[in-house]
Amino acid sequence: MRAFVGLPLPDDVADDLARRAAGAGAGRVIPAESLHLTLAFLDDQPQHLLAALGAELDLIHAPAPVLRWGAPDFLGSPRNPVFALMVEADPALVALQARVIRAARDTGIALPATRFRPHVSLLRLSARDGTRARERLQHFILSGALTGLAPVVAEVLTLYHSRLDERGARYESLADWPLEIAP
Secondary structure (H helix, E strand, O other): OEEEEEEEOOHHHHHHHHHHHHOOOOOEEOOHHHOEEEEEEEEEOOHHHHHHHHHHHHOOOOEOOEEOEEEEEEEEOOOOEEEEEEEOOOHHHHHHHHHHHHHHHHOOOOOOOOOOOOEEEEEEOOHHHHHHHHHHHHHHHHOOOOOOOOOEEOOEEEEEEEEEEOOEEEEEEEEEEEOEOOO
16 A cells, blocks of 8 residues: 555645645646645555554654755756645654654565655646746745735645546545644
């Protein structure tokens, strides 16, 4: 089963980001219900390893990180680029991501060593979108459409199942773990 661990966004924040992204005039907007911050992409895993990972994630008691928005950027491969809103790598977020990676590896899930670049993907682009789409997105960035966003507390850690179909990726929550909210 194709899976990942991430932080879902509150509905009002996700709706706002999707609405703003729709004004870009380029790419395919990622639906609000799919917006999240990935902590660990697990790829295809057997159910028994995901169950074992769930038991490890039960043991994580971590403070809820505050997501502070950075600048938009282009990420991904040339074949599958995305337009994303970067998130500042604050200590609580980095520590949580490291604990999730460690939990996955402790259960036998092999993960490649990659640099953590926290972000929320807003638009999917294709290689055929070309420079015209990037030019539109540069104008969109300069318009300030993604500025003035308030920080968000990520209250829940989620294990997702990712299904690919003709419309793109669809995410289903398999399990949630509340994070500790500071008083």
